[in-house]
Amino acid sequence: MEVLKIATAGSVDDGKSTLIGRILYDTKSLTDDKLEAIERSSRSKGYDYLDFSLATDGLVAEREQGITIDVAHIYFSTENRSYIIADTPGHVEYTRNMVTGASTSQAAIILVDARNGVIEQTKRHFFINNLLRIKDIIVAVNKMDLVDFDESKFNTIKSEIEQLAEAASYKGQNITFIPVSALKGDNVVEKSENTPWYSGETLLEHLEAIENKDVFEKAQARFPIQSVIRPKKDEFHDFRGYAGKIYGSVLSVGDEVTILPSETTSKIKEIYFFDEKYETAKRGSSVTITLEDDVNVSRGDMIVKSNEIPNVNKQLEATICWMDNKPLKALSKYHLQHGVNNVVTKIDAIESVIATDFSGETETEELKLNDIGKVKLKVNKPLFFDSYEKNKANGNFILIDSQTNTTAGVGFIR
Amino acid sequence: MKTILENNELENEAIYIIREVAAQFEKPVLLFSGGKDSITLVRLAQKAFYPATIPFPLLHVDTGHNFPETIEFRDRLVEELGLELIVRNVQDNIDSGKVKEESGKYASRNMLQTETLLDAIEEFGFDACIGGARRDEEKARAKERIFSVRDDFGQWDEKNQRPEVFDTLNGKIDLGQNVRVFPISNWTELDVWSYIEKEGIEIPSIYFAHKRPVFERDGLIWSAHDEYVYREEDEIVLEKIVRFRTVGDMSCTAAVESNAFTIRDVVQEIRNSRISERGARIDDKRSEAAMEKRKQQGYF
Known part of the structure; x- marks a missing residue:
């Protein structure tokens, strides 16, 4: 079945968990035992309505504080397809989780509290979704019931975000605005009678209509090698297969290919998926490829079509979202993981930090936790990369702290 | 090919x-x-x-x-x-x-x-x-x-x-x-059940409906197996047609009444189910x- 992955973002108290709970409830995705648990808990808190946020806020600390502090994944399905929601926290200090959730999503819902309008957080959410080049953005203007379903409040928010979109670097986004009340259910799944001035789709109607594309989108084919398969079996005595996932485009038997970094050339001989051979495999397939020639290939190498060679360089420029408490400084060293390829990197220069409210860049010495900035890096071995703009899959990397081993930042190659 | x-x-x-x-x-x-x-x-x-x-x-x-x-x-x-x-x-x-x-x-x-x-x-x-x-x-x-x-x-x-x-x-x-x-x-x-069906993967028989001695407690169906599962005297053993949705330790896995005898029946049953899978896990009910x-x- 088709799966659509959606990231949700909002500020504290925007009612994000309530919105998701409402979607689950109205699509009848909450099972009886979960519903009972919600009823029980809502009663014990003395609410006279159902507190749907309890359906998603999973960790004890979250339930105690009534906020969401980590990415939770929520599943529901309609007749049409399955959905995975990456519910990401809204507060500024948890931006790294927002990037995490958004990086695997095809669409994003940004929640705005109709009473508060566009705030700094909203701009930040929009900025991150734009940086990650998420195609479909839904701005859900929530708590419309608390502003008497006032059309002018909705229009103000709409025009403010449209202004931000003009200042954004990626112009290809489809932005849709929907007035909702997650608590009461207006325009979430059911069309509201309280918004006669709104003729558009409900939130779910809109989600159902979004075209399902893979997160990485169509680009030139890239095949990074995860491992070399050498079975110690008589019937596969000379078998040498290269296991990996195809990104960007199809690969077919007979394609003329170049292996990086050695730059040797060959042709694709066979494409295996389990015990079957195929002529063509689409992007996203985890296959095993054999080549016509005996070449030296190992993990971290990349097979590409010979007329579609990526950049091969030891220097790169990237926009980095920093996710570690220890700031990123010039001349520091990190492990750089580019897909399945690991190298060592030295930070050449930190050029600037970019304001997430679209007000521009300022020069800086370091990137602090949750900062987004422009950085120049040098790696110890040539990397075979594309810009994130041209090839999402082959244009991103993570930086790993060599002392703590934690994932300290994510880079988008420029 | x-x-x-x-x-x-x-x-x-x-x-x-x-x-x-x-x-x-x-x-x-x-x-x-x-x-x-x-x-x-x-x-x-x-x-x-x-x-x-x-x-x-x-x-x-x-x-x-x-x-x-x-x-x-x-x-x-x-x-x-x-x-x-x-x-x-x-x-x-x-x-x-x-x-x-x-x-x-x-x-x-x-x-x-x-x-x-x-x-x-x-x-x-x-x-x-x-x-x-x-x-x-x-x-x-x-x-x-x-x-x-x-x-x-x-x-x-x-x-x-x-x-x-x-x-x-x-x-x-x-x-x-x-x-x-x-x-x-x-x-x-x-997704798991649909995959098992599509791939024709074999699974243990307890996932399919079968006759089993059971008793009821707290609205759940427990396996009557005196060696492994504690049972009060007033908890009476009955024979029922049941299957298991999740398979763990016998003492913490409740059965569900079911007529799903084939993998296709099971997929259909899951599709229509109103109870979550872990709803039958006694260990999860201990606290929120x-x-x-x-x-x-x-x-x-």
Whole structure:
């Protein structure tokens, strides 16, 4: 079945968990035992309505504080397809989780509290979704019931975000605005009678209509090698297969290919998926490829079509979202993981930090936790990369702290 | 040769993850319970490395209170695929006095598995344990990463998880740490059943409707097995047509009344179900935060 992955973002108290709970409830995705648990808990808190946020806020600390502090994944399905929601926290200090959730999503819902309008957080959410080049953005203007379903409040928010979109670097986004009340259910799944001035789709109607594309989108084919398969079996005595996932485009038997970094050339001989051979495999397939020639290939190498060679360089420029408490400084060293390829990197220069409210860049010495900035890096071995703009899959990397081993930042190659 | 390979996104993702485990770790192991999720993992691992065999062993933490059908199934599968199976018994830790068995009405050995698992990790030096947990099962599991780092005590620090961006998996760990890996994180119960049907994967018979002596307690159907499951005198044994939706220890897995005799029936039943899978897990009902607490202590 088709799966659509959606990231949700909002500020504290925007009612994000309530919105998701409402979607689950109205699509009848909450099972009886979960519903009972919600009823029980809502009663014990003395609410006279159902507190749907309890359906998603999973960790004890979250339930105690009534906020969401980590990415939770929520599943529901309609007749049409399955959905995975990456519910990401809204507060500024948890931006790294927002990037995490958004990086695997095809669409994003940004929640705005109709009473508060566009705030700094909203701009930040929009900025991150734009940086990650998420195609479909839904701005859900929530708590419309608390502003008497006032059309002018909705229009103000709409025009403010449209202004931000003009200042954004990626112009290809489809932005849709929907007035909702997650608590009461207006325009979430059911069309509201309280918004006669709104003729558009409900939130779910809109989600159902979004075209399902893979997160990485169509680009030139890239095949990074995860491992070399050498079975110690008589019937596969000379078998040498290269296991990996195809990104960007199809690969077919007979394609003329170049292996990086050695730059040797060959042709694709066979494409295996389990015990079957195929002529063509689409992007996203985890296959095993054999080549016509005996070449030296190992993990971290990349097979590409010979007329579609990526950049091969030891220097790169990237926009980095920093996710570690220890700031990123010039001349520091990190492990750089580019897909399945690991190298060592030295930070050449930190050029600037970019304001997430679209007000521009300022020069800086370091990137602090949750900062987004422009950085120049040098790696110890040539990397075979594309810009994130041209090839999402082959244009991103993570930086790993060599002392703590934690994932300290994510880079988008420029 | 077939023309075009059609995509199953969830399957491709799982194969990719399993291959990363084999490449990034020195001593991975697949935790095998004999349940449908771990059986699915075995099939995915076969696909990941074909024509080579699966390059890591299976580990079964045996509570001693398993359904005999599951154990028979396990042994047959391992034999057919030529896999290495390691079994470690909860009973050994009970006998040596390392852990104390619960007694009374809700006694279960489910919690005791944690200690045996951690012992086995230490005994063999496993640095990655592949498990069949899914994010849709339970609220705390919804927050798990694909690669979830555990400290020397097997503990999960849920507030300090590594960010996981795109499909890049960071498997770097310190000595003594290990990683729990969840390749089918993004699958739902229905996805697993649909896959089992499509692939024609064999599963233990207790997943299908069968006649079984049972008794009712707290609105759940318990297996009547006096040796493993405590029963009050006024809890009367009845014969019912039931099946199991989830297979754990006999003392903590409730049955459901069902007429699903084939895999197709099961898929249909799950599609129409109004009760969640873990609704039949007695161990989850202990408190709202039951799973999170167990996970912090090293439970799967």
